[in-house]
Amino acid sequence: MRICLVPMKPLAGAKERLAPALDPDERRRLSLAMLADVVAAARGFDRVWVLQSDEDAAAVAERSGADPRPDPAPGGGLNASLDAATAEAVKAGATGVLVVAADLAAVTAEDLRALAQGDGVVVAPDAGGSGTNALWRYPADVIAAAFGRASRAAHEAASVAAGAAFRTVNSPRLAADVDTSEALAAVWALGPGPATRRALEDMGIAARLRLAG
Numbered sequence: 534m535r536i537c538l539v540p541m542k543p544l545a546g547a548k549e550r551l552a553p554a555l556d557p558d559e560r561r562r563l564s565l566a567m568l569a570d571v572v573a574a575a576r577g578f579d580r581v582w583v584l585q586s587d588e589d590a591a592a593v594a595e596r597s598g599a600d601p602r603p604d605p606a607p608g609g610g611l612n613a614s615l616d617a618a619t620a621e622a623v624k625a626g627a628t629g630v631l632v633v634a635a636d637l638a639a640v641t642a643e644d645l646r647a648l649a650q651g652d653g654v655v656v657a658p659d660a661g662g663s664g665t666n667a668l669w670r671y672p673a674d675v676i677a678a679a680f681g682r683a684s685r686a687a688h689e690a691a692s693v694a695a696g697a698a699f700r701t702v703n704s705p706r707l708a709a710d711v712d713t714s715e716a717l718a719a720v721w722a723l724g725p726g727p728a729t730r731r732a733l734e735d736m737g738i739a740a741r742l743r744l745a746g
Contacts, residue, residue, distance in 0.1 A: 534580070534625070534626045534627050534628060534650055535579050535580075535627065535628070535629045535630070535631065535649060536578060536579060536580045536582060536625070536627040536629075536630050536631075536673070537575040537578040537580070537581045537582070537583060537601065537630075537632075537633060537649075538553055538579075538582050538615060538618050538619070538622070538630060538633070538646070538710075539568070539571055539575065539581065539583045539594075539631045539632075539633050539634075539635050539712055540573060540584045540611060540614060540615060540634075540635065540735040541564075541568055541583055541585040541586075541587070541590045541594075541635045542564075542635070543587060544561050544564060544565070544587045544589060544590060545584050548560040548563065548564055548636075548711070548712065549651075550712045550713050551563075551603050551711075551712070551713065551714065553643050553714070554714045554717075554738075554741075554742060555656070555685070555738065557649075558684050559654070559736050559738060560580075561693075562606050562632075562732055562736060563590075563711075563732055563733070563738070564587060564635070564636070565590065565732075566592045566638075566728040566729045566731070566732035567633045567635060567637070567638040567711060567726075568583065568590060568593050568594065568597075568649065568660075568729045569596075569625065569726070569728035569729075570638055570639075570640070570658045570688050570725065570726025570727065570729050571634075571635055571636075571638075571640060571726075572593075572594060572595055572597035572599045572636055573598075573726060573740055574597060574599055574637075574640045574641055574642050574644065574645055574726070575599070575631075575633060575642075575645055576635075576642065577642050577645065577646060578606055578631065578636040579627075580600060580622075580625075580627075581594075581598070581599040581600065582599065582600050582602045582618060582622070583599045583600070583601050583602065583718070584601065584602055584603075584604055584605065584614055584615075585602070585603070585604065585616055587605045588603045589729070590734070591641075593641075594618060597727055602618070603619035605618050605621060607724055608740060611678070611680050611681075612678040612679065612680055612681070614653055614678065615632055615680070616658045616677050616678055617676035619670075619673055619674055619678070620674070620683065622673055623673050624652075627673045628653035628671060628672060628673060628686040629670065629672070629673055629731055630656060630670050630671075630673035631648065631649045631667065631669045631670075631672035632668040632669075632678065632680075633645065633666075633667045634666045634667065634710050636710045637666060637667070637706070637707060637709065637711070638711055638725045638729040639705075639706045639708055639709050639720045639723040639724055639725050639726065639729075640707060640709075640726075641708050641741045643666065644704055644706050644707050645667075647665065647702060647704070648667055648669050648702050648704075648707065649669045650669075650674045650736045651671065651693060651698070651700075651702065652672075653670075653675065653697040653698030653699055653700070654675060654676055654688060654689075654691075654692040654696070654698070654699045654700075654702070655668070655669040655696050655699075655701070656668055656669075656685050656688050656689070656699075656700075656701050656702070657698050657700060657701070657702045657703075657704060657708065658685045658701060658703065659699070659708055659710055660709065660716070660719075661710045662682075662684055662685065662686050663682075663683050663684070663686065664682075664684075664685060665684040665685050665688055666678075666679055666707055666708060666710050667702075667707055668680075668688060668732045670743070675692075675695055675697045676688065676694075676695050676697065677691065684699070684715075685741065694726075705723060706723055708716075709723055717733075717742065718742065719726060721739065723734070
């Protein structure tokens, strides 16, 4: 069984680096729309767990076909939450676990299928090449999560230490997380998922940032 984990940051203060262009309500709505598109892309997995601490995020996850699960390590940070969720996934029978960032608004089911293959560890780096936007592990607990600064290298080092195969998948859609107006423009050029596109258009953000076209 394969389980996809989608960690969702608390919505209060979501996407603060977009504050120069979007107000708090717009950032919140955009975050929820991107979550819906990521969950939709992950529907090919046996289960999709959205790790969250907000009622609105839980509702979006459920409507999108995922299982909203309370943060299993509240206050412990992202890696603690992912490690605890991975342990729960293994107990539930997961052999492979994929972690996907909740703001990959242009990601597709094909992108995730290409990533979640084979034994060992597979990383999809961010646009800068040093971070990790998605992480596949088979067996599911072959290494611990090491998200944060220089996480791509940290995941590779952990794989070497564990004697596990390691590879990277360099994909524009998997690299396109949304933290800035420039990143949002890049996602628009790639083609965002339907929920994200609709949110941007309904809120007038596409036109305001000159993304329309």
